[in-house]
Amino acid sequence: MVKLALLGAGRIGQVHARAISMIADAQLKYVFDPIVEAANAIVDSHGAIAASMDEILGDPDVQAVLICTPSDQHADQIQRSVIAGKAVFCEKPISTDVDTTCETLKVVDENQGCLMLGFQRRFDSHFSALKAKLDDKTMGSLEQLLIISRDPAPPPYDYMKSSGGLFKDMMIHDFDMARWLLDEKVTSIYAVGEALVDGKTSSHGQDIDTASVLMTTETNKQVTILNSRRASVGYDQRVEAHCANGTLQVNSVRETNLVISNALGIAERPLENFFMTRYQDAYRNEIEHFVTAIKKSLTPMVSGKDGLEALVLAEAAGKSLREGRPITIGYS
Numbered sequence: 001m002v003k004l005a006l007l008g009a010g011r012i013g014q015v016h017a018r019a020i021s022m023i024a025d026a027q028l029k030y031v032f033d034p035i036v037e038a039a040n041a042i043v044d045s046h047g048a049i050a051a052s053m054d055e056i057l058g059d060p061d062v063q064a065v066l067i068c069t070p071s072d073q074h075a076d077q078i079q080r081s082v083i084a085g086k087a088v089f090c091e092k093p094i095s096t097d098v099d100t101t102c103e104t105l106k107v108v109d110e111n112q113g114c115l116m117l118g119f120q121r122r123f124d125s126h127f128s129a130l131k132a133k134l135d136d137k138t139m140g141s142l143e144q145l146l147i148i149s150r151d152p153a154p155p156p157y158d159y160m161k162s163s164g165g166l167f168k169d170m171m172i173h174d175f176d177m178a179r180w181l182l183d184e185k186v187t188s189i190y191a192v193g194e195a196l197v198d199g200k201t202s203s204h205g206q207d208i209d210t211a212s213v214l215m216t217t218e219t220n221k222q223v224t225i226l227n228s229r230r231a232s233v234g235y236d237q238r239v240e241a242h243c244a245n246g247t248l249q250v251n252s253v254r255e256t257n258l259v260i261s262n263a264l265g266i267a268e269r270p271l272e273n274f275f276m277t278r279y280q281d282a283y284r285n286e287i288e289h290f291v292t293a294i295k296k297s298l299t300p301m302v303s304g305k306d307g308l309e310a311l312v313l314a315e316a317a318g319k320s321l322r323e324g325r326p327i328t329i330g331y332s
């Protein structure tokens with residue numbers, strides 16, 4: 001039985017606590033959240049014990065820590081956890097700046113730590129099927145990739161303040177998807193963005209909520225990413241891969257597959273409302289993968305380096321937006 005502890009009992013913390021409860025050989029032993037009611041909700045529903053971070057890190061029974069706290073807390077918590085000898089699953093991003101991310105990865109390496117990043121779309125059955133089809137080469141070479149990610153509504157301002165902004169908080173998933181599907185380096189990026197959803201109110205003028213990015217790769221493939229923090233249709237998550245021998249598409253997932261046809265027309269059901277339901281299976285799959293990696297001493301499929309490289313693209317997108325020009329991505 002792999003015993004785990006959860007840091008942060010908010011939206012995604014609750015999703016991961018549920019995922020752990022569905023895995024036969026995993027047990028959530030502790031939860032820590034400074035908001036006692038948040039921790040207690042998980043204590044009550046999953047039989048975990050509320051504890052401090054020091055108590056969690058000091059218990060040799062705990063093999064792994066899941067970090068689901070605000071993004072500006074991840075780096076410090078990763079470092080403390082690997083120094084204490086715990087395997088770490090961390091939500092994206094590792095940090096909102098590249099230097100802190102590199103410093104954190106250095107600490108992970110020095111302690112021979114295990115770090116997996118929470119890019120759950122790699123564990124989604126629909127996107128995995130598209131990836132497998134690209135990899136079997138029957139479609140010929142990929143020429144254009146289109147990734148559309150739109151949230152139903154913006155998150156609360158308190159969340160936004162520590163998120164690092166749209167590119168590092170939201171589009172970072174799409175940067176990882178692009179890297180994963182392309183399997184080659186992105187060499188340039190051009191970004192445009194605006195606060196179109198509700199002027200300057202939801203982000204208090206600190207962030208954009210609507211962005212389009214165009215990237216090119218080392219073999220001149222073209223990648224477009226579209227993000228919005230508003231979609232009246234629901235949680236809009238699509239990918240289209242245009243290849244030499246045809247096109248692959250994954251469409252947004254509906255609440256059910258039911259189609260109602262009558263004299264008024266033909267109606268399909270609404271899209272899944274948000275990430276908690278749309279990616280429910282993917283979250284369970286990624287935590288199962290993490291638990292298996294711990295049990296079998298394997299390296300998890302999504303590494304700290306994947307987190308760093310997605311952040312580098314997010315940072316370059318921000319620079320492109322500020323300077324109004326394409327940015328070349330250098331690799332050392």
Ligand SMILES: NC(=O)c1ccc[n+]([C@@H]2O[C@H](COP(=O)([O-])OP(=O)(O)OC[C@H]3O[C@@H](n4cnc5c(N)ncnc54)[C@H](O)[C@@H]3O)[C@@H](O)[C@H]2O)c1
Nearest residue numbers: 007008009010011012032033035038068069070071091092
């Ligand atoms: N992979 C995904 O699809 C996905 C989805 C949502 C959020 N996230 C990421 O997960 C993280 C959390 O997001 P959220 O939406 O759950 O936020 P949230 O605000 O709902 O929850 C964060 C929780 O962490 C607690 N917290 C704050 N400081 C803490 C500390 N030092 N130690 C322990 N707990 C602490 C807060 O009290 C809160 O309950 C963010 O980094 C975000 O980028 C990822």
